[in-house]
Amino acid sequence: QMNIGPVGSLNPFVCTPSREHVLYKGVKYALVGTCILPFRITGTIVVVALVSSLFKFATLGLSHHDRSTPLSWWRKLILKPVPFLARTLLFFWGFLYIKKHGKPELDSTKAPIVVANHVSIIDSFITVIEEIPSFVSKKENLSVPVIGSLLVATRSILIDRNDPNARKNSKDELTERAKKAFQDKRQSRIQIFPEGTTTSGEALISFKPGAFSAGVPVQPLCLVYPNKNCNLSMNANPDHMFGQLLEILLQFVNYAEVHYLPVYKPSEEEKRDPILYARNVRQVMANYMKVPTTEHSFEDVRLKLLANSLNLDSDHTTDQVLFNDVRRIYNLSFEDLRELTKNFAAMDLDHSGTLNEEEFAQLLRLLLFPFLLFSPLLSPPFFPSLSFPFLLFHSLTKPGTSSPWTLIT
Numbered sequence: 529q530m531n532i533g534p535v536g537s538l539n540p541f542v543c544t545p546s547r548e549h550v551l552y553k554g555v556k557y558a559l560v561g562t563c564i565l566p567f568r569i570t571g572t573i574v575v576v577a578l579v580s581s582l583f584k585f586a587t588l589g590l591s592h593h594d595r596s597t598p599l600s601w602w603r604k605l606i607l608k609p610v611p612f613l614a615r616t617l618l619f620f621w622g623f624l625y626i627k628k629h630g631k632p633e634l635d636s637t638k639a640p641i642v643v644a645n646h647v648s649i650i651d652s653f654i655t656v657i658e659e660i661p662s663f664v665s666k667k668e669n670l671s672v673p674v675i676g677s678l679l680v681a682t683r684s685i686l687i688d689r690n691d692p693n694a695r696k697n698s699k700d701e702l703t704e705r706a707k708k709a710f711q712d713k714r715q716s717r718i719q720i721f722p723e724g725t726t727t728s729g730e731a732l733i734s735f736k737p738g739a740f741s742a743g744v745p746v747q748p749l750c751l752v753y754p755n756k757n758c759n760l761s762m763n764a765n766p767d768h769m770f771g772q773l774l775e776i777l778l779q780f781v782n783y784a785e786v787h788y789l790p791v792y793k794p795s796e797e798e799k800r801d802p803i804l805y806a807r808n809v810r811q812v813m814a815n816y817m818k819v820p821t822t823e824h825s826f827e828d829v830r831l832k833l834l835a836n837s838l839n840l841d842s843d844h845t846t847d848q849v850l851f852n853d854v855r856r857i858y859n860l861s862f863e864d865l866r867e868l869t870k871n872f873a874a875m876d877l878d879h880s881g882t883l884n885e886e887e888f889a890q891l892l893r894l895l896l897f898p899f900l901l902f903s904p905l906l907s908p909p910f911f912p913s914l915s916f917p918f919l920l921f922h923s924l925t926k927p928g929t930s931s932p933w934t935l936i937t
Contacts, residue, residue, distance in 0.1 A: 598715055640718060
């Protein structure tokens with residue numbers, strides 16, 4: 529019998545609370561909001577308008593469906609000012625100085641793929657300062673101002689994360705594009721956030737193997753935001769992207785560090801095993817950043833969002849169990865787990881994320897008091913028909929035992 533226990537206290541999707549004093553925070557917001565924020569908003573509008581115009585001109589007549597053909601020389605010429613404008617935009621956002629360590633390998637025949645940790649909404653803006661790569665992004669970002677035009681102009685690979693077939697097709701496209709860039713330096717490098725979602729930046733979650741399926745060299749990129757009073761992670765304010773941006777604009781100054789690591793060349797074993805390749809690259813990045821790794825995945829985020837929509841205590845979804853463990857041990861797909869979660873929500877009357885004795889008794893349609901009173905007699909020799917419910921109930925309420933009802937939240 530296999531049991532899934534708690535995965536530990538580290539939750540990579542929950543940010544460490546800020547220790548900023550409320551009085552200091554109020555004064556800061558008042559000063560920045562009146563003296564600096566108007567200047568920053570004006571500058572942002574001007575830069576965004578310029579960048580958006582450049583992207584529009586560079587993508588005239590182009591469709592995001594035709595992504596394999598690189599941009600012609602005159603389209604690339606139009607985009608030449610974009611890195612400077614990206615740095616100017618970040619200056620308006622309070623990033624007066626961005627520390628850079630290492631150098632990007634701009635030759636795609638040496639490292640056609642850049643893999644980076646994903647923390648903030650500004651990750652892509654920071655990387656564009658050095659080069660304009662192709663991105664791998666969710667399809668919904670096409671509707672986001674500026675970013676949508678950026679994805680079309682950079683011939684980015686778009687993924688519909690709710691469509692299993694689209695994921696496979698995107699993986700095949702990524703492999704083909706990476707191999708082509710490895711042979712032709714005219715092709716843009718491809719930047720990927722292999723975690724598939726944003727984290728708190730305090731750990732690296734599991735890397736999806738798609739970025740490593742081509743078996744070509746990759747360049748790891750570590751993004752660090754050492755702000756003391758404002759966590760720049762999207763997870764600090766996951767429901768309001770513009771609220772998170774406003775939080776960034778209301779800081780006196782913001783800090784960012786960009787670390788380009790040496791190109792990682794896969795061994796023959798890693799070329800044959802993308803999962804091993806992804807795990808080893810992640811470990812190199814974790815060792816450099818001095819952060820732990822966890823086996824959380826994007827599916828854990830989807831499960832947490834589902835629990836939130838069902839008014840469940842969603843902390844259990846990422847603190848008590850990992851989707852990868854459930855899939856490996858119980859052979860359950862995300863769709864299976866989603867249905868189990870919905871069924872559990874109907875049982876969890878107090879929305880605590882666990883079943884108490886009364887809820888469990890109601891589930892079995894038994895009276896709790898007589899059931900417990902005569903529980904010593906409910907062993908298999910006396911009442912075989914009730915032995916399974918009793919043993920199951922006993923396993924659920926025994927101290928130190930992981931609850932399968934907690935599991936399915």
